Amino acid sequence: MMPRFLKYSAVLVVAVLLAGCAGPKTIAYDYSAFKQSRPKSILVLAPINESPEVQAPYSLLSQVTFPLAEAGYYVLPIALVDETFRQNGLTTAHDIQAVDTDKLHEIFGADAALYITVTEYGTRYRVLSSDTSVTATAKLVDLKTGTTLWAGAARASSEEGKSNSGGGLIGMLISAAVKQVFNSSTDAAYPMAGIASARMLSPARPVGILYGPRSPKYGSD
Incomplete structure (x- = not known):
């Protein structure tokens, strides 16, 4: 149990650090409907898969519950x-x-349901590199009223923050070959998911979900 917790904690830390990198200015989300509803329980529905990889929805589904629980739901x-x-x-x-x-x-008695769509999942191979990426969108819907409380999207890539300046051409070719062999024998997109x-x-x-009632920060946003 502890190794699994540490693994997910590490994923969250990496995500927070990467999210803090400089990028385009993001417009804050309108949380008025979310604050009015204040859901306590969430039903996560099977993700729709728009990628060619059959394992994509299962990979997302096995990991989306952790950040929701950590947020207090x-x-x-x-x-x-x-x-x-x-x-x-x-x-x-x-x-x-x-x-x-x-x-x-x-049927379920939940306050809200999370609808997820996977739009990108897997590895794209190039001559000198390969990029493993996952992109998904989601929306949180009030099950009593049918109102969309929140909607968001995210992407993660194995190439973020990397530089190909070291090692020269031979080093880049070897690295690309090793990554291709590794990725073909494992689900390299799972950590990205x-x-x-x-x-x-x-x-x-300014665009994440609000804290839930099980979080000590509930009501602070």
């Missing part, structure tokens, strides 16, 4: 939610996300 157990949908004949993300919000509230999840769902201003 009760997240319904993923396995229980999945089994409930299966027993009701719903096995695809498109069908699950198409269920009416009032029906989801009736964790970083993207943390970036997207951590309560970081």
Whole structure:
């Protein structure tokens, strides 16, 4: 349990550090509907996969609950939610996300549902380098009213902050070859999915979600 906690904590730290890097100015999100609703529990729905990688939604789904829980929300157990949908004949993300919000509230009793779409997942190989990237979008919807409380997006890439100036051409070719062999034998995008999840769902201003009722910072934003 402790190694897993440390792994996720490390992902959050990396995400916060990378999010603090200089970049385009971001417009603050309008939290008026979120503050009025103040959800306490969140139902995470199976992500829609727009990437060519079949493991993409499962990779995101296995990691998005952690930043939500860290932010102070009760997240319904993923396995229980999945089994409930299966027993009701719903096995695809498109069908699950198409269920009416009032029906989801009736079945699960959650205050809000998180709808996720994976738009990019995997590794792109080039002659001298490879880039493993994950991009996802999400929206949080009030299950009682159907109102969108928050929407966001995030991307994580293995090439962020890297420089190819060292090692010369031969070194770059060797590095690219090693990375290609490693990435082909493992799911290299899985750590990027964790970083993207943390970036997207951590309560970081000006566009992150608000703190939940289980956080000591609840009500401070």
